[in-house]
């Protein structure tokens with residue numbers, strides 16, 4: 410076995426998105442959204458970045474502007490329709506239009522992503538099998554993973570339909586939208602809903618020239634996964650074990666790789682930007698498993 414080389418974090422296609430305005434939710438630095446924003450800016454996109462984590466969001470924008478790119482940030486909670494409406498208004502006020510969207514904001518559990526990790530005190534908000542799960546865990550995960558998708562897409566699509574020049578949207582789901590995920594029922598239910606909403610929008614907006622697709626990854630090395638590892642370790646230390654570790658945790662490519670690496674956010678960014686680009690002109694309504702073969706077996 411040899412290592413499978415990851416996509417180069419510096420890779421980009423010059424001018425692919427020249428003059429296009431891209432809105433990214435969940436654009437904090439090191440996240441899938443953040444890496445996509447940075448690469449899109451290198452390819453000529455003007456990027457409007459949104460997240461709840463102010464410091465990490467500003468890091469993404471600073472990296473783009475320091476390299477000569479064009480970007481702006483808005484701290485917002487996209488599970489709220491007022492914030493989702495505001496982000497589109499601000500994007501258009503700042504950059505004049507909206508061509509492309511990546512809806513990447515999402516959470517693994519019911520805690521505030523901007524709050525420090527404190528599992529013992531956050532327990533009612535953490536993943537649990539249905540008979541042990543709380544209302545707060547359920548409603549917070551659904552709010553950030555699927556209500557956010559609805560209110561964000563509503564605001565984005567209103568703008569795109571008004572512009573009348575088409576567009577492309579990518580929503581981030583998960584392998585947990587294609588299969589069950591042990592011990593995290595709200596995450597799995599919300600990610601299945603992302604795929605349903607994506608397909609619905611693909612049908613309703615094809616005649617407007619707007620394509621809508623979802624990407625559904627397995628383990629991708631971002632702050633969310635590092636937090637998931639910490640959670641599994643903590644839950645196991647509690648003696649209860651953690652069903653979130655699951656019987657199946659590796660993708661085909663992870664098993665085949667001598668270093669057993671998961672996907673990188675730059676690999677996800679490369680696929681997302683392909684879907685947003687003109688090369689994907691005939692793709693819509695797709696629930697693409699960007700999962701290294703995780704769902705193939």
Ligand SMILES: NC(=O)c1ccc[n+]([C@@H]2O[C@H](COP(=O)([O-])OP(=O)(O)OC[C@H]3O[C@@H](n4cnc5c(N)ncnc54)[C@H](O)[C@@H]3O)[C@@H](O)[C@H]2O)c1
Nearest residue numbers: 435437440441461486487488514515522583628629631633
């Ligand atoms: N990393 C993985 O292994 C993995 C696997 C499958 C799916 N996903 C999905 O990929 C997407 C991106 O996650 P990531 O891996 O980059 O993790 P991440 O935690 O680094 O990024 C997600 C970002 O979304 C932001 N966010 C969450 N709720 C928000 C809200 N209501 N309003 C505004 N911002 C909000 C968070 O602050 C965070 O910065 C998520 O939808 C996640 O569910 C990730």
